[in-house]
Amino acid sequence: MISLFSHYPRHLSIQQVPGFLFVCNAHGQACVLRRRAAAVVELWKWGREQGVVGLDVVKAVVVGKEEEEEGEGLGLVAQRAIVQGEDVVSVPETLWINAAAIDDSVIAPFCQGLKTPWLRIALLLLHEKTNPNSRWRPYLDALPLALDSPLFWSNEELEELQGTQLLGSVAGYVDYVEKEFNKLFQDVIQANPQIFDPNVFTLEAFLWVFGILRSRTFVPLTGNDLALVPFADLVNHGARIREETASWVKKSTGLFWKAEKNTNMLVLRAPINFLPGEQVLMQYGRSKSNGELALDYGFVEGHSMGSSIRESLSLTLEISETDRFADDKLDIAELNGLDRSVQFDLLRGQGPPDTMLTFLRLTSLTGADAFLLEALFRNSVWGHLSLPVSHDNEEAVCLTMLNGLQAALAGYSTTTEEDIDLLDRGGLSKRKEIAIVIRLGEKRVLQELQTWFEGRMAGLDSLEYYAERRLRDLGLVDDTGSMTPWVLCFLLP
Numbered sequence: 418m419i420s421l422f423s424h425y426p427r428h429l430s431i432q433q434v435p436g437f438l439f440v441c442n443a444h445g446q447a448c449v450l451r452r453r454a455a456a457v458v459e460l461w462k463w464g465r466e467q468g469v470v471g472l473d474v475v476k477a478v479v480v481g482k483e484e485e486e487e488g489e490g491l492g493l494v495a496q497r498a499i500v501q502g503e504d505v506v507s508v509p510e511t512l513w514i515n516a517a518a519i520d521d522s523v524i525a526p527f528c529q530g531l532k533t534p535w536l537r538i539a540l541l542l543l544h545e546k547t548n549p550n551s552r553w554r555p556y557l558d559a560l561p562l563a564l565d566s567p568l569f570w571s572n573e574e575l576e577e578l579q580g581t582q583l584l585g586s587v588a589g590y591v592d593y594v595e596k597e598f599n600k601l602f603q604d605v606i607q608a609n610p611q612i613f614d615p616n617v618f619t620l621e622a623f624l625w626v627f628g629i630l631r632s633r634t635f636v637p638l639t640g641n642d643l644a645l646v647p648f649a650d651l652v653n654h655g656a657r658i659r660e661e662t663a664s665w666v667k668k669s670t671g672l673f674w675k676a677e678k679n680t681n682m683l684v685l686r687a688p689i690n691f692l693p694g695e696q697v698l699m700q701y702g703r704s705k706s707n708g709e710l711a712l713d714y715g716f717v718e719g720h721s722m723g724s725s726i727r728e729s730l731s732l733t734l735e736i737s738e739t740d741r742f743a744d745d746k747l748d749i750a751e752l753n754g755l756d757r758s759v760q761f762d763l764l765r766g767q768g769p770p771d772t773m774l775t776f777l778r779l780t781s782l783t784g785a786d787a788f789l790l791e792a793l794f795r796n797s798v799w800g801h802l803s804l805p806v807s808h809d810n811e812e813a814v815c816l817t818m819l820n821g822l823q824a825a826l827a828g829y830s831t832t833t834e835e836d837i838d839l840l841d842r843g844g845l846s847k848r849k850e851i852a853i854v855i856r857l858g859e860k861r862v863l864q865e866l867q868t869w870f871e872g873r874m875a876g877l878d879s880l881e882y883y884a885e886r887r888l889r890d891l892g893l894v895d896d897t898g899s900m901t902p903w904v905l906c907f908l909l910p
């Protein structure tokens with residue numbers, strides 16, 4: 418038995434807290450943007466005082482129309498021509514919100530046992546947010562309050578994601594944040610209410626910080642070096658940026674013989690040329706799927722972009738524990754760097770990956786083909802499985818996939834045609850459009866796979882299988898598949 422698709426709850430219960438953290442309607446969005454645009458004036462003043470370089474090269478503005486819910490929020494616009502590779506803005510580490518800032522803060526003693534970098538930063542960010550005299554005040558005032566990642570959608574909005582893998586990921590992320598928060602609440606917050614007001618350090622607030630960190634931090638300031646960098650985090654994503662070179666670059670400045678004067682800078686480097694008045698953009702990740710873009714940043718590259726590279730889906734296949742050959746199959750999988758359960762990333766337009774087909778043949782191996790599982794074949798079996806093994810095995814692979822694909826497609830509440838029609842008609846809210854682009858993309862990948870496996874099923878009789886290949890390798894059949902004359906002589910009475 419193969420478990421094809423991970424099953425996730427279809428309905429989630431994610432509470433949205435009205436008020437200071439989340440303001441979610443279109444009108445609220447416009448107000449928030451106006452407030453943020455005003456806060457940016459103070460931010461620029463603060464940045465100049467604090468030694469940020471390049472604040473005359475770019476200006477922060479509301480991108481698109483303020484009243485438009487669909488906009489990109491704030492963005493950086495070039496005030497003069499900027500050339501590819503130029504250091505646009507450089508922000509000294511003294512302004513970053515990172516591990517070093519925590520060490521300098523009153524909350525440092527409470528963070529000592531905390532291993533997870535984002536939780537430590539969450540504590541600092543929320544602590545500073547409630548401090549009117551915070552040294553990051555102008556930055557904190559310019560941060561968005563509402564985020565469009567599905568982590569922050571209402572249940573009604575999440576309904577639009579019914580059947581999608583993204584919905585499962587949303588549930589997984591919320592669950593993760595909740596577990597981390599509960600532990601932190603017990604170990605740190607509850608025990609120190611004089612420092613961490615339990616009315617401020619709530620699950621909703623942590624989810625907001627989680628969303629802020631996922632949407633505003635970039636390599637190399639991720640993982641253990643996680644840092645929020647004011648100014649540099651105002652750069653938006655440009656689908657047209659094809660360059661893979663990093664736009665966030667960490668630089669050490671100063672004189673090497675005056676080591677104590679050295680300071681780290683985060684440089685926002687131009688990935689391409691920008692004309693005066695053009696928005697300065699970076700590439701958030703060429704290999705990110707629309708699902709990942711939605712989860713991390715709250716936007717997708719829509720179907721109008723005419724590109725399918727963002728349409729993808731992960732498929733988890735596994736060796737059933739009840740399979741009588743499970744141990745041998747697992748042994749072979751492990752010998753080839755895989756596990757009992759393997760996740761495959763499927764991209765639109767690319768068909769099933771070769772490793773997935775090989776793994777599927779392994780999981781489906783049974784009956785007369787099971788001789789390939791014998792120890793004698795242990796080192797060569799993976800190579801044999803990379804090509805069709807037998808009619809029965811290949812048929813089992815196709816049937817398993819087709820059944821799984823059909824079940825997955827049945828989980829969506831709309832058809833591809835309905836989704837395309839909705840997108841073509843337009844007038845959708847930002848979140849609804851994200852949901853439609855996601856479910857359409859997933860369905861297209863699934864349907865493409867369906868077509869591929871149906872085609873394979875129809876052509877089972879014309880495939881070459883292990884037995885024929887073996888005869889050919891031994892020179893017992895020629896390239897056309899006919900028995901060589903001496904074998905025929907031997908076989909004929």
Ligand SMILES: C[S@@+](CC[C@H](N)C(=O)[O-])C[C@H]1O[C@@H](n2cnc3c(N)ncnc32)[C@H](O)[C@@H]1O
Nearest residue numbers: 489490491632633650651652653654714715716
């Ligand atoms: C690093 S911040 C960039 C600054 C942000 N626009 C702001 O208002 O503060 C990333 C966020 O900007 C928005 N964003 C960036 N690029 C976008 C794009 N191409 N389309 C829509 N929204 C975008 C998303 O809300 C994303 O989560």
